[in-house]
Amino acid sequence: MTGFDNSRPGGAARLARRLLVHALTIVTLATATAAPVLADDHDHDEHRHHTYSIGLWGDLPYNAEQAAVGVPNLIADMNAARLNFSVHDGDLKAGGAPVTCNEALYTQALGFMNALEAPAMFTPGDNDWTDCDRAANGGFNNRNRLDLERKVFFSTPYSNGMRKMRQEVQTAALCLGENGLVPCVENRRWTVGGVTYITLNVPGSCNNLCDTTPDADEFKARTAANISWLQEGFAVAFKRRSVAVMIIAQANPGWDLSDPTRAPTRNAQTLAETTGLPDGYQDYLLALRDEVVAFKKPVAYVHGDSHYFRVDKPFLNAKGQRLENFTRVETFGNNAANGNNDVQWIKVNVDPSSREVFSYEPMIVPGNRVAVPAP
Numbered sequence: 001m002t003g004f005d006n007s008r009p010g011g012a013a014r015l016a017r018r019l020l021v022h023a024l025t026i027v028t029l030a031t032a033t034a035a036p037v038l039a040d041d042h043d044h045d046e047h048r049h050h051t052y053s054i055g056l057w058g059d060l061p062y063n064a065e066q067a068a069v070g071v072p073n074l075i076a077d078m079n080a081a082r083l084n085f086s087v088h089d090g091d092l093k094a095g096g097a098p099v100t101c102n103e104a105l106y107t108q109a110l111g112f113m114n115a116l117e118a119p120a121m122f123t124p125g126d127n128d129w130t131d132c133d134r135a136a137n138g139g140f141n142n143r144n145r146l147d148l149e150r151k152v153f154f155s156t157p158y159s160n161g162m163r164k165m166r167q168e169v170q171t172a173a174l175c176l177g178e179n180g181l182v183p184c185v186e187n188r189r190w191t192v193g194g195v196t197y198i199t200l201n202v203p204g205s206c207n208n209l210c211d212t213t214p215d216a217d218e219f220k221a222r223t224a225a226n227i228s229w230l231q232e233g234f235a236v237a238f239k240r241r242s243v244a245v246m247i248i249a250q251a252n253p254g255w256d257l258s259d260p261t262r263a264p265t266r267n268a269q270t271l272a273e274t275t276g277l278p279d280g281y282q283d284y285l286l287a288l289r290d291e292v293v294a295f296k297k298p299v300a301y302v303h304g305d306s307h308y309f310r311v312d313k314p315f316l317n318a319k320g321q322r323l324e325n326f327t328r329v330e331t332f333g334n335n336a337a338n339g340n341n342d343v344q345w346i347k348v349n350v351d352p353s354s355r356e357v358f359s360y361e362p363m364i365v366p367g368n369r370v371a372v373p374a375p
Helices: 011-032 064-080 103-114 142-153 216-239 282-295
Strands: 052-057 085-088 120-122 175-177 180-182 188-192 195-199 244-248 299-303 310-312 326-330 345-350 358-363
Touching (some): 064 345, 103 120, 142 175, 175 216, 195 216, 216 244, 282 299
Antiparallel strands (some): 188 195
16 A cells, blocks of 8 residues: 545545554454464564664644544555554644543554554553543543553554564553552563664653643652663663664653743753743653663654654753764654644664664655645
8 A cells, every 4th residue: 555545535534444444353353363463573683784664653643634634644655665663652632622532542543553564663642641631531530541551552562563563561560550550561672673662651741740630649650660661671772782772752851941832941951840840751861861871872762742843962961961872853743733734754764784873754745745735
């Protein structure tokens, strides 16, 4: 599948519905059979000199047009790129109505991910669990919604997608669910071509410390688990002689004083937030900085949340010096009420034998161009 024909009235919507039905059929069949369709196994020291590509996306879909047309177009575009795998970095919906955090939201998202031919990874975002307690989102208990996400997306050690990839999982009961301590199964790790990938459940809305019903107990337990998984991930990368690490989480935690319109501002040296809001990220960022400095090799940090595509180097050490081996990558996401204009993805080309390992291509889906139609 290379794209969707939008030339006939309602054609994209019909194809989107067929895509979703097809994906849900795959989910049903996979549940009924014991063995998933597996991607090729990647031994930690094999394929270390092979180049490959991955896809990054998130904060989608945010409206009905994006769900019916934009995301199916994006999925077709990623499938045509023959990726090794893809990662959605959180937010399966907009922050409020008309879509609520009911079961249909997660079923739709699983359908999208299982329509991807390559293994499809996911890490939760604030709009799909911490903010579900908003009245406009259905007034759900946010721990209950996270428990549901763990059940829908993370019930096995395999990824989503038509082909599955086995992942390492944080199975210790360190996180707080609705009824007590539960495993943090959404935190995952895998190594491909000498690169170690880590996902962490670090959402926006102050990391569950602000908004409608802040939950300090849940925050404290999950933050400790995240820091432990982060540190373990770097230890594994050292042991496997990984050439680089990529971390994928949802929140834009803020890195410095430069951009108050899109993230919390913070003292780039102490990493303390300056806005007066509850700071859900300082301890986590301090731990991250220590690991980046110690690792020395390239570290890419992927997030969404503030809906602004960029690749930059905002992380400083305690002396105010820029960490040269750290790169922040923010995925496209719904930036305004502008239809499909921001329904795009990032292609990351991974060359384990190169000095910087990662290079980045913004992928503008032809069928989702609005301001300037595709030539």
